[in-house]
Amino acid sequence: MNFLAFIGRLVLSLFAEVGRLSVFLKDAVVHTVAPPMYFRLIFEQMVKIGYNSLPVVGLTAFFTGGALVLQIYVGGSRFNAESTAPSIVALGITRELGPVLAGLMVAGRVGAAIAAELGTMRVTEQIDALTTLATNPFKYLVAPRLVAAVLTLPLLVLVADTIGVMGGFIVGTRSLGFNEGSYIINTVDFIEFDDVFSGLVKAAVFGFIIALMGCYHGYYSQGGAQGVGRATTNAVVTASILILAANYILTSLLFTNI
Amino acid sequence: MSEDRHIELTDVHKRFGTKNVLNGVNLHVERQKSLVVIGGSGSGKSVTLKCILGLVTPEQGSIKINGQETLGISSGARDEVLSKMGMLFQGAALFDSLLVWENVAFGLIQGHNVARDKAKDIAFEKLAQVGLGSEIAELSPAELSGGMQKRVGLARAIATDPEIIFFDEPTTGLDPIMGDIINDLIVDCVKQVGATTITITHDMASARKIADKIAMIYEGEIIWHGDAADVDESGSAHVEQFIHGSDEGPIQTESVIL
Numbered sequence: 001m002n003f004l005a006f007i008g009r010l011v012l013s014l015f016a017e018v019g020r021l022s023v024f025l026k027d028a029v030v031h032t033v034a035p036p037m038y039f040r041l042i043f044e045q046m047v048k049i050g051y052n053s054l055p056v057v058g059l060t061a062f063f064t065g066g067a068l069v070l071q072i073y074v075g076g077s078r079f080n081a082e083s084t085a086p087s088i089v090a091l092g093i094t095r096e097l098g099p100v101l102a103g104l105m106v107a108g109r110v111g112a113a114i115a116a117e118l119g120t121m122r123v124t125e126q127i128d129a130l131t132t133l134a135t136n137p138f139k140y141l142v143a144p145r146l147v148a149a150v151l152t153l154p155l156l157v158l159v160a161d162t163i164g165v166m167g168g169f170i171v172g173t174r175s176l177g178f179n180e181g182s183y184i185i186n187t188v189d190f191i192e193f194d195d196v197f198s199g200l201v202k203a204a205v206f207g208f209i210i211a212l213m214g215c216y217h218g219y220y221s222q223g224g225a226q227g228v229g230r231a232t233t234n235a236v237v238t239a240s241i242l243i244l245a246a247n248y249i250l251t252s253l254l255f256t257n258i
Numbered sequence: 259m260s261e262d263r264h265i266e267l268t269d270v271h272k273r274f275g276t277k278n279v280l281n282g283v284n285l286h287v288e289r290q291k292s293l294v295v296i297g298g299s300g301s302g303k304s305v306t307l308k309c310i311l312g313l314v315t316p317e318q319g320s321i322k323i324n325g326q327e328t329l330g331i332s333s334g335a336r337d338e339v340l341s342k343m344g345m346l347f348q349g350a351a352l353f354d355s356l357l358v359w360e361n362v363a364f365g366l367i368q369g370h371n372v373a374r375d376k377a378k379d380i381a382f383e384k385l386a387q388v389g390l391g392s393e394i395a396e397l398s399p400a401e402l403s404g405g406m407q408k409r410v411g412l413a414r415a416i417a418t419d420p421e422i423i424f425f426d427e428p429t430t431g432l433d434p435i436m437g438d439i440i441n442d443l444i445v446d447c448v449k450q451v452g453a454t455t456i457t458i459t460h461d462m463a464s465a466r467k468i469a470d471k472i473a474m475i476y477e478g479e480i481i482w483h484g485d486a487a488d489v490d491e492s493g494s495a496h497v498e499q500f501i502h503g504s505d506e507g508p509i510q511t512e513s514v515i516l
């Protein structure tokens with residue numbers, strides 16, 4: 001009986017959570033699209049989310065590109081197809097690894113920061129104070145972060161794509177003996193607009209997920225410093241899982257008809 | 259009804275989880291009068307204010323402002339009501355991402371569309387009224403002492419010259435001289451500016467100075483409500499015990515039980 005009650009409670013709290021998230025999502029979207037918009041806040045957030053994430057995302061992309069070309073070279077050599085390595089690296093980075101790795105890194109960096117900031121504002125009653133000053137917290141806190149993340153992630157991914165391919169290029173030409181000119185030709189000739197574009201669509205979705213999870217968990221945090229810590233962890237974990245799930249769904253949608 | 263009730267609470271109930279915090283609060287404040295609410299720690303004073311502001315939604319009861327029911331009103335109507343209110347939070351609740359003067363000017367700029375320069379001038383004026391010089395205006399709230407933060411919160415609460423102002427323990431954490439300056443300021447808000455105020459305090463000297471009426475809350479109910487002058491002949495053992503700070507009487511605190 002106790003076990004059944006436990007299952008029951010679990011299911012109930014799951015539904016409650018999904019319901020609360022749905023309401024939050026609705027409010028967030030409504031306040032994001034309805035005027036007024038705080039352009040200054042959006043810009044501030046874009047700097048925080050985008051510019052400050054450049055080093056992390058750049059380094060991740062660089063090393064991944066480098067590792068990728070090594071692996072694909074080994075794999076390719078088993079079919080005497082080493083020469084395809086540059087094109088496959090470019091495809092892998094732009095379609096898959098660029099957006100996913102940038103998304104995960106930014107989830108760790110920015111999702112956590114958003115949850116911690118909003119969580120602290122919640123437990124120190126700053127969000128209540130906003131409301132009493134006739135300012136809607138969704139409009140002032142949530143909407144700018146959502147907009148900024150959706151706009152910024154694709155830009156970050158463009159940078160990640162470029163640096164990732166460059167990582168592959170450097171490792172490929174320095175340690176695998178590719179000719180520099182033919183590496184570039186192999187990359188540029190092979191890659192299509194859709195490869196890059198689909199990665200950017202993914203990035204925008206990931207940006208939305210990161211900001212939404214950060215805001216949601218922060219907004220509803222309770223119970224002092226411990227609660228803020230929990231909110232931060234939850235924001236990162238749920239954003240990461242949702243990014244990977246969304247990546248699968250988007251990949252199957254975006255690439256099935258190609 | 260001869261008296262003009264600006265704020266009126268009838269049978270307000272609020273529960274958190276299984277814990278009943280307000281068990282039918284009945285309270286009213288007349289226009290341009292000052293009500294002081296006293297009561298032990300955890301008796302529901304702050305929650306009562308949050309109910310009036312709409313930050314916390316009671317399960318039951320009625321809260322009228324200017325004769326208009328405010329429970330269950332739309333968020334647009336709520337913003338309208340809030341734009342006429344100011345609140346000093348118990349923990350100051352300053353926005354730590356903004357400078358001190360921006361905190362004070364926040365309601366003017368966001369809620370009342372006052373130009374930034376003009377709002378800044380008003381902010382400096384309000385800071386001077388709470389005994390803070392212009393040298394702290396460009397600091398961030400984290401750089402101030404607790405008592406200074408409290409005074410900035412007070413300046414923010416009165417910045418828009420609201421019709422209704424709530425002060426949650428305005429003099430706690432201040433030295434006696436500064437406490438008296440704040441008491442005078444609250445009296446001025448009522449007598450000169452014509453605001454209606456509710457002040458929560460544990461400090462009886464301060465209560466006597468600023469109150470027209472005093473109400474005592476105990477275990478989530480108003481057990482005494484009368485003219486400030488009558489507080490010494492209240493005929494209530496609870497009030498007697500509270501104003502004399504005695505450990506003998508009907509109010510059993512946990513430390514006494516231990």
Ligand SMILES: Nc1ncnc2c1ncn2[C@@H]1O[C@H](COP(=O)(O)OP(=O)(O)OP(=O)(O)O)[C@@H](O)[C@H]1O
Binds near residue numbers: 305
């Ligand atoms: N958000 C909340 N969630 C759960 N319980 C709460 C919440 N806010 C207040 N309470 C509970 O309500 C009770 C009354 O709290 P309240 O803050 O009104 O006390 P108070 O009278 O202002 O006390 P103090 O003088 O110490 O500030 C407390 O027992 C508190 O634990």
Ligand SMILES: [Mg+2]
Binds near residue numbers: 303304426
């Ligand atoms: Mg309190």
